[in-house]
Amino acid sequence: MNIFKWFLLAAVAALLLYAGQYLPLVGDPNAPAHRHVSPAYIESGLEQTATPNIVTTVLADYRSYDTLGEVLVILTASLGCFLLMNRRENA
């Protein structure tokens, strides 16, 4: 059983190393993740939103659905605390 466990770990490690060699380098401008919408945001973000901070531009304007979801996560946590701590004993 112990041998089998180590063999399984080694197999998974080998698989990950094999798959990892095809990943793009960190910071590679030609990586697929950096060629889709990121250049458009960087180049036209200032003139489209008049906001110098590009992080704010992306978070609050281009990706505001994401931000709305984050606020709703905190709202859910807060409402959960409220409902748990205020439940009626005889309900």
Add this chain to the structure above:
Amino acid sequence: MLSPSQSVIIVGMTRLIVPFIQIFALYVVFHGHYSPGGGFQGGALFAASLILERLVVGEKAAWSLFPLRWALPLGLSGVLIFGAIGLFGLTSTGHFLDYSQLPHSVSTTLAAVRSIGILLIEIGIGIGVCGLLINIMDQLTERGRSS
């Protein structure tokens, strides 16, 4: 039960530092266009200042500054500000959270309107996160039951 701290150093430093934390929190919210910051960070800072007040001066004094019942309505109103700003875009173009459709004068450029829209939702996020975090703190210290 949160009782007031007996240490004069802790109470004195808290009284000294809380107004500066709150001013810095407002700065972080309103300066989010130009520097790192925004609604989440500023709201969390403001909530941290009020939670520090609750921990140090005790609940009686802290509630006179920010009552227990205000936290959840404040948080909900912040989330509603965000949603209402988003709904403005839905009424005219059909795109939710499209800030360029906010009411504005003809001479204002669309980019400036979007900038104002970003500022408004950052304020909404700040108010919302502040109220919701204080509500979590108050409920988990079992203050909700005694109200």
